[in-house]
Amino acid sequence: MTSSGLLLDIPAPTALAGPSDIFTRRESNVRSYCRSFPAVFATSRGATMWDEDGRAYIDFFAGAGTVNYGHNEPRMVQAVVEYLTGGGIVHSLDMHTVAKRAFLEEFERTVLEPRGMAHRVQCPGPTGTNAVEAALKLARKVTGRRTVIAFSNGYHGMTLGALAVTANPQARAGAGVPLPHVRVAPYEGNHGMATDEALEALSQQLRLAEQEDGGAAAIILECIQGEGGVNAASPVWLRGVAERARAHGALLIVDDIQAGCGRSGTFFSFEPAGIEPDIILLSKAIGGVGMPMALVLHRPEHDCWQPGEHNGTFRGFNLAFVAATAALRHFWRDDTLARSVATNGAIVREALLDMVQAHPGCALSVRGRGLMQGLRCEDPALAARIGRAAWDRGLVIERSGREDEVVKLMPPLVISDDELRRGLAILAEAVHAAIH
Numbered sequence: 001m002t003s004s005g006l007l008l009d010i011p012a013p014t015a016l017a018g019p020s021d022i023f024t025r026r027e028s029n030v031r032s033y034c035r036s037f038p039a040v041f042a043t044s045r046g047a048t049m050w051d052e053d054g055r056a057y058i059d060f061f062a063g064a065g066t067v068n069y070g071h072n073e074p075r076m077v078q079a080v081v082e083y084l085t086g087g088g089i090v091h092s093l094d095m096h097t098v099a100k101r102a103f104l105e106e107f108e109r110t111v112l113e114p115r116g117m118a119h120r121v122q123c124p125g126p127t128g129t130n131a132v133e134a135a136l137k138l139a140r141k142v143t144g145r146r147t148v149i150a151f152s153n154g155y156h157g158m159t160l161g162a163l164a165v166t167a168n169p170q171a172r173a174g175a176g177v178p179l180p181h182v183r184v185a186p187y188e189g190n191h192g193m194a195t196d197e198a199l200e201a202l203s204q205q206l207r208l209a210e211q212e213d214g215g216a217a218a219i220i221l222e223c224i225q226g227e228g229g230v231n232a233a234s235p236v237w238l239r240g241v242a243e244r245a246r247a248h249g250a251l252l253i254v255d256d257i258q259a260g261c262g263r264s265g266t267f268f269s270f271e272p273a274g275i276e277p278d279i280i281l282l283s284k285a286i287g288g289v290g291m292p293m294a295l296v297l298h299r300p301e302h303d304c305w306q307p308g309e310h311n312g313t314f315r316g317f318n319l320a321f322v323a324a325t326a327a328l329r330h331f332w333r334d335d336t337l338a339r340s341v342a343t344n345g346a347i348v349r350e351a352l353l354d355m356v357q358a359h360p361g362c363a364l365s366v367r368g369r370g371l372m373q374g375l376r377c378e379d380p381a382l383a384a385r386i387g388r389a390a391w392d393r394g395l396v397i398e399r400s401g402r403e404d405e406v407v408k409l410m411p412p413l414v415i416s417d418d419e420l421r422r423g424l425a426i427l428a429e430a431v432h433a434a435i436h
C-alpha cells in the first residue's frame with residue numbers, strides 16, 4: 001500500500017449505485033456519514049483511505065477524532081495480530097486479563113502519574129455515550145442531586161442521559177420522551193457572549209438549580225466543542241467554570257471524548273487551563289487504531305459504585321486494551337507527538353487564515369486549537385459547498401456547528417507533512433471553487 005500518486009490524477013468519485021445496492025436496499029435510513037462520503041472504503045493507512053476502486057482520499061476527519069494515531073498504525077496492528085494469533089482472550093466481561101493489566105499499568109505510568117492524577121479508571125461500555133451515562137449516574141449518586149448543567153451547542157451522545165445534556169434540537173427530538181433535570185448555560189462566545197457574561201449566566205443557572213432542585217450534581221463540559229462547531233474555550237473561562245462548580249458543590253465532568261488523546265495539543269484538552277476535573281471521559285482515540293473503548297476517570301473519594309452498578313457486556317474489549325497500550329507506549333512516553341501537533345496546528349492555522357484573507361467579504365473565520373480547527377462560514381450553504389468540493393477532489397472533511405456552518409479539520413495527529421499540505425491545498429481549492 002502506498003500513499004503516493006494521490007490527487008490530481010485521481011478519477012472522479014463513483015457514487016453508490018442507487019436503490020439496487022445493498023446499503024440503500026437494506027441498511028436503515030439512520031445511516032449518515034456515508035451520505036456525505038459516498039464511496040465504499042476498503043483500506044487505509046496513516047492519513048489516507050482508499051475505496052474499493054483504488055481511489056485515494058486524504059482523511060481530514062479521522063473518524064471524528066478516533067484515528068489520532070493514523071489508520072492501521074503498524075505497531076498497533078502488529079500488537080493486536082500477535083495477541084490474537086497468540087490465543088489472547090478477546091472477550092472477558094470485566095474479568096482480569098493480562099491485556100487489561102498491561103493497559104492500566106501503562107495508563108497509570110504514562111498519563112496519570114506524570115500529571116499527579118489519583119483518578120480511578122472505570123471501563124463502561126465501549127462508546128462515548130456510555131461513558132457519559134456512567135458519569136451522570138455517578139455524579140448524581142455522589143451528590144444526591146439530580147440537575148446537571150450543560151452548555152449551549154454541547155454534544156455528549158445519543159442515549160437518553162447523554163442526549164439530555166446535548167443541545168442539538170434535532171437529536172433531542174429523536175428521544176421521543178422528555179429529557180429532564182438539565183439546565184443549559186451559554187458556552188463562552190455563544191451568541192457573542194463574553195467570558196464574564198457567560199460565567200455570570202452559569203452562576204445564575206447554578207443558583208436556580210439550588211432554589212428549585214437542591215443544587216446541581218455536575219457541570220458537563222467540552223473544552224473544545226467538536227460537534228457544536230469547533231468552539232475552543234479560553235483558559236480563563238474554563239477556570240471560571242471549575243471555580244463555580246467547586247463553590248456550588250457540583251462535580252466537574254470534562255467530556256474529552258473528541259478533544260482528548262492529544263487532539264488539542266496536550267493529552268487532555270483541559271491541561272493548559274490548569275483545572276482538575278472530578279470526572280474525565282475518554283473514548284474514540286483511546287482505543288488506538290479505532291478499537292471501540294471508553295473510560296471514565298473519577299476521583300477515588302467519589303468511587304461509591306456498588307459492584308456491577310453500571311454493568312455491561314463489553315466493558316473492556318481486550319483487543320482495544322492491546323492497541324491502547326501500544327498507542328500510549330509509542331506516542332505518549334515522550335512529548336514528540338505533542339510537539340508535532342503544535343507544529344502542524346500552526347501550519348493549519350496559517351493555511352486557514354490565508355483562505356480567510358483570500359476571500360474578503362465572504363465572512364469566513366478560523367476557530368479551534370491543536371489539530372481540531374475549523375473554518376466558519378457565515379453562510380452554512382457555503383460550508384456545504386466547500387465540503388462537497390473537497391470530497392470531489394479527494395479530501396474527507398466534515399462539517400459541524402448548529403447549522404453545519406463550520407468546516408472541521410481533524411486530520412490524524414501523525415499526518416505526514418506532505419499529506420497535510422496537500423490536504424490543505426485541496427481545501428483552499430475547494431473554498432475557491434465553492435465561492436466562485
Ligand SMILES: Cc1ncc(COP(=O)(O)O)c(C=O)c1O
Nearest residue numbers: 127128129155156157226257258
Ligand atoms: C464530545 C463527545 N462526547 C460524546 C460523544 C459520543 O460518543 P459516541 O458516538 O461514541 O457515543 C461524542 C461523539 O462524537 C463526542 O464528540
